[in-house]
Amino acid sequence: MPFAIELNMTYEIGPSRMVMLAIEAARSPGQTVLEEHLSIDDASVERIPGESGVGTRLWAHLSSHELRLRYRAEVEVTETGAALERLSAQPVHTLPAEAFTYLRPSRFCQSDEFVGFAANRFGTLEGGAKIAAIRDWVAHEVRYLPATSDTQTTVLDTFARREGVCRDFAHLVCALSRASGIPARYASVYGLGVNPQDFHAVAEVWLDGDWHLVDATKMCSTAEMVMIGVGRDAFDAPFMETEDEANLLAQTVVVSRTTRNSARG
Known part of the structure; x- marks a missing residue:
């Protein structure tokens, strides 16, 4: 079953202007990332492996105190789950x-x-x-x-x-x-x-x-x-980490069923 993911995030970030993010769909057994696009305004990005080698983490170095992020992905989930x-x-x-x-x-x-x-x-x-x-x-x-x-x-x-x-x-x-x-x-x-x-x-x-x-x-x-x-718990897998306090300005997450044709729309 293919799913469309749409994520929009806007946060005010402290003086370090550094943010670690875990928001991308993982390349892992049971799912295939068919299409993906990430945009972070005025930022340089470095990827590192996620915990236990599952997924990725992103270091985003911002040029301003505002994180403005848009993430879109289409993912085919083939894992149905055993009883x-x-x-x-x-x-x-x-x-x-x-x-x-x-x-x-x-x-x-x-x-x-x-x-x-x-x-x-x-x-x-x-x-x-x-x-x-x-x-x-x-x-x-x-x-x-x-x-x-x-x-x-x-x-x-x-x-x-x-x-x-x-x-x-x-x-x-x-x-x-x-x-x-x-x-x-x-x-x-x-x-x-x-x-x-x-x-x-x-x-x-x-x-x-x-x-x-x-x-x-x-x-x-x-x-x-x-x-x-x-x-091990939420301490290892937050969607966002910063050295300073981060203030939420806006955030939306939308997950929906889709088809290849409608996703490319």
């Missing part, structure tokens, strides 16, 4: 390095604090069936409420408050999965069903020797998500 309940987990000692890293606690996902809870609540289940139960538990127990968390909110806060936004849902799935001995990482994506439309965050778990997307908000299916980047 989680049919997937199995690997013994920890057989995990590859790329997965083993994502078993450990991280800044916003203190998974070691959830080992007892995960064992009591999900301990009778195995592999993908356990992940499906974690996803459904988070979806049922946590209310999606905009503006209920900030960049310092941890999974401990979310577990206590039982409310949050997509990043909080993703953190809780990651923490409970890691606490259950299943590698999980945070994924930044563009999602078709996100309401209101914005950058979206989901979890990605390691089962049957591969990564599988899990959206506990249940806004998007795997076939409706375009990968941007991954990390």
Whole structure:
């Protein structure tokens, strides 16, 4: 299924005039970038690989204090997503390095604090069936409420408050999965069903020797998500980082289904 992505960003940037961005669709298994155009007014841009080699990060050096960015892409998503309940987990000692890293606690996902809870609540289940139960538990127990968390909110806060936004849902799935001995990482994506439309965050778990997307908000299916980047948690995969404070002036994200002909329009 092809998707069109349209992003417009305008921010006031501090004295450094340096911005790191993670906004481009990744060249990764399960999706193909068919067309892409990025424009950043009065800026020089340098690309570096994203975390774990997924996607890219952009260093933009601005000539003024205003970031004005336009990004357009058409992406074919071929990954439809396997039924989680049919997937199995690997013994920890057989995990590859790329997965083993994502078993450990991280800044916003203190998974070691959830080992007892995960064992009591999900301990009778195995592999993908356990992940499906974690996803459904988070979806049922946590209310999606905009503006209920900030960049310092941890999974401990979310577990206590039982409310949050997509990043909080993703953190809780990651923490409970890691606490259950299943590698999980945070994924930044563009999602078709996100309401209101914005950058979206989901979890990605390691089962049957591969990564599988899990959206506990249940806004998007795997076939409706375009990968941007991954990390241990939101600290590793923000869409924008600056040395100074950045003030939002305007931002719109639009994700829609398309065809090759209509996209070239």
